Amino acid sequence: MKKLLMGNEAIALGAIRAGVRVVSGYPGTPSTEILETIAKEVSAARKGALEEGSSPAEKLSRIYIEWSVNEKAALELAAGAAMSGARSLVTMKQVGLNVASDPLMSLNYVGVKGGLVVAVADDPGPISSQTEQDTRRFGKFAKLMVFDPASPAEAYTMIADAFDWSEKYGRPVIFRPTTRVCHSYASVEILPDLPQKDIGVFEKSQRWVIFPGLAYRSHIQIEKDLIQLGDEFSAYSGNKLSVISGASPNAIHPPCAVSPRRGIAAGGVSRAYTHEVLAKLDTQPKPKAEFSPPDSNTAYKLLEVSTVPFPSKLGKEFLAGLDEVLVIEELDPVIEDELIRLCGLHHLNVKIRGKLSGDMPNAGENTVALIAEKINNFFGIPSSVTNSPTEASAEAPGRSSAPDIPALPVRPPVLCAGCPHRGSFFAVKEAVRKSGAGKNGQQGFPRKAVFSGDIGCYTLGNAMPLDMTDTCLCMGAGITVAQGINRAEPDTLNFAFIGDSTFFHTGIPGIVNAVYNQAKIIVVILDNYTTAMTGSQPHPGTGKSVLGSPAEKISIYDVVKALGVKDIVRANPFDIKVAEDAVTQMLDKKGVRVILFEGPCIAVEAGSGKCSITAAQCTGCRICVKKLGCPAISLVPTETASGSGLSEPVAGASDAGRPKLRALIDPVLCTGCGICKPVCPAGAIQ
Numbered sequence: 244m245k246k247l248l249m250g251n252e253a254i255a256l257g258a259i260r261a262g263v264r265v266v267s268g269y270p271g272t273p274s275t276e277i278l279e280t281i282a283k284e285v286s287a288a289r290k291g292a293l294e295e296g297s298s299p300a301e302k303l304s305r306i307y308i309e310w311s312v313n314e315k316a317a318l319e320l321a322a323g324a325a326m327s328g329a330r331s332l333v334t335m336k337q338v339g340l341n342v343a344s345d346p347l348m349s350l351n352y353v354g355v356k357g358g359l360v361v362a363v364a365d366d367p368g369p370i371s372s373q374t375e376q377d378t379r380r381f382g383k384f385a386k387l388m389v390f391d392p393a394s395p396a397e398a399y400t401m402i403a404d405a406f407d408w409s410e411k412y413g414r415p416v417i418f419r420p421t422t423r424v425c426h427s428y429a430s431v432e433i434l435p436d437l438p439q440k441d442i443g444v445f446e447k448s449q450r451w452v453i454f455p456g457l458a459y460r461s462h463i464q465i466e467k468d469l470i471q472l473g474d475e476f477s478a479y480s481g482n483k484l485s486v487i488s489g490a491s492p493n494a495i496h497p498p499c500a501v502s503p504r505r506g507i508a509a510g511g512v513s514r515a516y517t518h519e520v521l522a523k524l525d526t527q528p529k530p531k532a533e534f535s536p537p538d539s540n541t542a543y544k545l546l547e548v549s550t551v552p553f554p555s556k557l558g559k560e561f562l563a564g565l566d567e568v569l570v571i572e573e574l575d576p577v578i579e580d581e582l583i584r585l586c587g588l589h590h591l592n593v594k595i596r597g598k599l600s601g602d603m604p605n606a607g608e609n610t611v612a613l614i615a616e617k618i619n620n621f622f623g624i625p626s627s628v629t630n631s632p633t634e635a636s637a638e639a640p641g642r643s644s645a646p647d648i649p650a651l652p653v654r655p656p657v658l659c660a661g662c663p664h665r666g667s668f669f670a671v672k673e674a675v676r677k678s679g680a681g682k683n684g685q686q687g688f689p690r691k692a693v694f695s696g697d698i699g700c701y702t703l704g705n706a707m708p709l710d711m712t713d714t715c716l717c718m719g720a721g722i723t724v725a726q727g728i729n730r731a732e733p734d735t736l737n738f739a740f741i742g743d744s745t746f747f748h749t750g751i752p753g754i755v756n757a758v759y760n761q762a763k764i765i766v767v768i769l770d771n772y773t774t775a776m777t778g779s780q781p782h783p784g785t786g787k788s789v790l791g792s793p794a795e796k797i798s799i800y801d802v803v804k805a806l807g808v809k810d811i812v813r814a815n816p817f818d819i820k821v822a823e824d825a826v827t828q829m830l831d832k833k834g835v836r837v838i839l840f841e842g843p844c845i846a847v848e849a850g851s852g853k854c855s856i857t858a859a860q861c862t863g864c865r866i867c868v869k870k871l872g873c874p875a876i877s878l879v880p881t882e883t884a885s886g887s888g889l890s891e892p893v894a895g896a897s898d899a900g901r902p903k904l905r906a907l908i909d910p911v912l913c914t915g916c917g918i919c920k921p922v923c924p925a926g927a928i929q
């Protein structure tokens with residue numbers, strides 16, 4: 244049977260099909276739904292509510308699954324399970340791999356028994372990440388195998404291959420989808436579950452204890468294995484070499500009667516895009532002079548690469564007889580490097596065109612349009628050939644043309660209406676301002692204040708008008724960066740903002756460091772009772788497991804106290820006066836101080852009330868808009884407001900001297916959080 248699946252769902256179901264027994268991870272876009280889908284299946288199995296086509300309930304019920312506190316903990320847990328013979332899966336985004344890199348580097352030397360797949364989702368663009376790092380490069384650095392799927396359907400079967408290769412070589416394997424594979428939907432053929440292998444349990448052995456002697460011996464073996472893998476991967480079904488005649492319709496077939504002089508090499512999701520472009524090239528009529536009859540100028544070779552190590556044998560076969568090659572891949576020039584290396588090694592005079600030669604962009608995502616343009620240039624053909632509509636998208640007979648779709652309005656990311664972080668940031672800003680401290684370079688303030696942020700929704704505190712994030716580096720870094728600034732500039736008032744999930748992830752060591760080294764910082768913990776940025780996953784402070792069952796609830800307040808912080812205050816960020824007083828009382832204390840703002844994310848508990856603005860009282864001063872930036876508040880012409888139905892008419896709107904604009908609250912967006920009420924000097928908000 245076929246199922247319409249998101250790429251991450253396909254990866255999850257593929258892992259279940261392959262017999263995964265232990266699953267751990269930390270949320271991070273674009274990887275999050277892999278673990279969530281497995282949790283959904285396990286949950287449904289336990290409740291007896293499985294859908295048609297699911298794996299057997301008994302098998303699903305045996306899977307252990309958790310959101311770990313961070314990627315390092317997740318990988319170490321999976322390593323233990325794999326040492327015990329269980330097929331294990333760890334999920335994270337690419338920057339999460341930096342956190343997990345310490346155990347991963349060593350684990351390759353120690354090895355595993357059951358297959359261990361580390362699913363690391365890369366984010367070209369980047370769309371929701373701090374970096375555009377390429378996990379294939381990390382795999383090369385760590386001397387690990389990497390599998391790089393091109394589509395949801397391929398990801399579904401390839402993850403089973405990843406488990407097999409992990410067990411074959413007794414080493415962890417990286418599985419690296421990118422955002423467009425993770426989040427696109429496709430019809431995927433659901434295959435029968437694979438037979439379960441029993442490869443035993445944990446057995447006491449020196450092989451699990453990393454010592455320099457073992458590391459030396461392992462390193463020698465790893466290097467041998469990598470060379471062998473270069474050969475073995477040349478025969479792997481995910482790596483393909485095709486020879487295309489360039490003249491016959493649908494002409495992808497090996498081998499071609501003529502000897503092509505040009506080649507295209509592609510990897511990852513760019514393989515799918517390249518196929519789409521080349522399919523048009525093979526089916527469209529070509530300009531005679533260039534494309535008919537087939538000869539060595541019109542024929543070409545296509546190399547598809549989905550693994551690290553690079554399939555060297557296949558690569559050499561690809562390069563044989565070519566004059567030039569266009570390499571299409573996202574992020575780093577990994578395939579390009581390998582082809583250049585092969586040319587040098589085998590004295591091949593082939594021009595490799597890609598990122599290093601400036602023929603392809605060296606940052607950001609690839610698109611079908613971009614690849615079409617590059618392939619057109621490479622073959623020297625008119626853009627109309629590859630840019631023409633595909634059969635599927637061509638206008639159907641009898642249908643009128645679709646109107647041009649207008650460009651979407653630019654909508655910068657902002658904190659949601661009703662977000663507790665808005666109140667927290669506003670309270671800190673106001674208390675600091677009233678104390679006489681100002682931001683760097685701000686006139687009229689005797690003391691400088693610096694606000695260090697962290698990774699989460701609250702990074703959006705950076706946006707105007709709040710403007711409360713002066714630094715943001717990586718998970719957990721806000722607290723330690725604040726300490727560093729304060730060491731360099733001791734008179735500065737240093738704040739560090741951190742969310743609840745990030746606090747558990749990597750925030751705690753920063754507080755320990757601050758207390759131990761007697762730092763002078765104010766840590767503001769923004770507890771909204773969830774991991775909001777990635778879609779409301781639970782964490783140790785929520786009292787819920789990944790399957791929704793009750794779990795031990797760890798109190799952030801108690802942890803902070805236990806870490807030795809003497810001055811801690813809790814406050815409700817929706818009560819601006821209370822929140823501001825809490826900040827003020829911490830300003831002049833010494834040492835490490837913690838303000839714990841506790842208020843639910845709207846995804847956890849949406850407010851049921853609504854606020855509105857009495858039009859007759861609104862002076863149009865815009866203070867509510869300029870200070871808070873709540874997306875539910877907008878400014879409208881007074882005349883429009885009176886007729887909008889969203890609020891009562893504005894008395895005398897057309898009179899001379901009346902404001903031209905007034906504020907209006909959108910009742911659809913407003914949660915009634917009340918943060919804006921005390922901000923209005925006219926008392927117009929109820």
Ligand code: SF4
Pocket residue numbers: 856860861862863864865866867868905906922923924925926927928
């Ligand atoms: S609602 Fe209040 S703060 Fe907002 S524009 Fe009107 S008077 Fe000014």
Ligand code: SF4
Pocket residue numbers: 660661662853854871873874875876908912913914915916917918919920
């Ligand atoms: S009460 Fe005010 S701040 Fe809160 S969501 Fe409504 S408009 Fe926004």
